[in-house]
Amino acid sequence: MTLHQIRTVIAGLLLFAVVLFPAYAQEEKTSAAMTPELLEKIRKSNNECFACHSEEGFKNPPKVEMDLVKLRTLVQDTKAFNGSNHGLMECKQCHGQGYNDFPHEAEASAKLSPCEECHAVKVLKIEMQFDASVHAVNVKEKFTCNTCHSPHIDLIASKLIDPRKIVAQDNRHCLDCHDSDLQFAKFAPDDEKTLLKKARPNIDTIHDWLPNTRRHWQRVRCIECHTPEGKGGKILSHQIMDKEKAEKKCLACHNTNSSLMTRLYRHLIKEEQQKLGFVNSVILSNSYVLGATRNPLLDAVLMITVGALLLGLLLHGLGRIVVRLMQRRNNHG
């Protein structure tokens, strides 16, 4: 074999390792069948951690000589974790073996697996969009996937389905920062002129052109307006755009052709059945959206009624004019 050929083979092997292996790993993680025994094993393993890292564990810690003040901030919500994306995983799969004993290993926190270790294909695509987002550009170092994702709590939208829960989960991350001076200051870049931290613009003042902002935050996601229009793909873009490019047209949502159907409600769209004769009726269990949730039959009935009344009044008026003209002619004749 020539050197050239060897290089080609090695490159091929590398390519295999970089691209195909993680893809394989990803394949494996989804296809791994969950058996009761396996679930039992996972819960048992995690309970070792929850013995300290949970509400109950914190109240009755198995040891006393611990940094309880610090532990207070590290308490996990057991139920939320079990129902989350990663609820069927062992803590160790992400956190490594460094936490098996207490006190934990000094280097344990460095062994935390990054998202791409298990989600290579998805992350590849998302990372490109994320890198183009305002946060990656302006607040680079500190802003990571975890800034918006709670790996212990989040549940993917296609499993949450209920739009109110999706909104609550996705907006919480944005608002925890954009609605809190304390959190925002930790990330804000320096202002070029004053050299101080950029002040947080009030989230309701920024959007004062939007009526009842708080109501909108409860019913619709920030990303609905702040990410580019999707290409009908499964995942919404991760590119939070400059404020100049944000959606400001009310009719994007308040219209029969509402973008809500391809974004927030896309996981429910199969259930659209024109309930009660409304268009976009799938929205109705969560929201009444002015202009989007309409009943064409009711509209038609009312329009015909108004039309009939107008026609009646017009004929009546014409009748009066005709009678008047005839009277005038009779009087003269």
Add this chain to the structure above:
Amino acid sequence: MAEREYLISLWIRVWHWINAILILVLTVTGISLHFADPNLPLVEFALSVRLHNIAGVTLIFAYLFFVIANIVSGNWWQFVPKPPGIMQRAMAQGRWYVIGIFKGEPHPHTPSKTTHFNTLQSLTYWSVMYLVMPVVIVTGLIYLYPEFAPDQLFGYDGLLPVALLHYLSAAVILLFMLSHIYLGTTGKTVGSMFKMMITGWHEH
């Protein structure tokens, strides 16, 4: 009988025209909101919301003023159809609108200080002002503060019945307004009743 009689007090006239303008604004903007569509914008959506909310809140004050002033002045009594013979008078009035007016018959009712309205008027005015207006106002207020709407009702969003009631009662008011304006031309001359609502003087 006097040729002219002063019938309508200043406060009623001022209220009437303010109310009329507000309802016109609310109707035009309300239609723009309900039929929101980029291809047929009557009034632009965000502007509609702003105007509708301002006019809506003003209408609430105008309505409160109307109710209180009616009680204080005793004018509310005008809206009550007086027995006996309510049905007969209403029928006579209806017959006149359908037939009599074309034959040049005289009005079956002559407005006077004690009875401004014919029986059909007092019946419809009473229903519109004391049955339909409260519905449109209360549902409008809830729409403005949707946190007071029930969260869910029969598996649907709690705002759905509120919005539907608002829409339906608004439609009733629109139907009333159209008839009301047209019937305003059935006075002694086409313009005489409009003149009365401006000057307060009725021409017999």
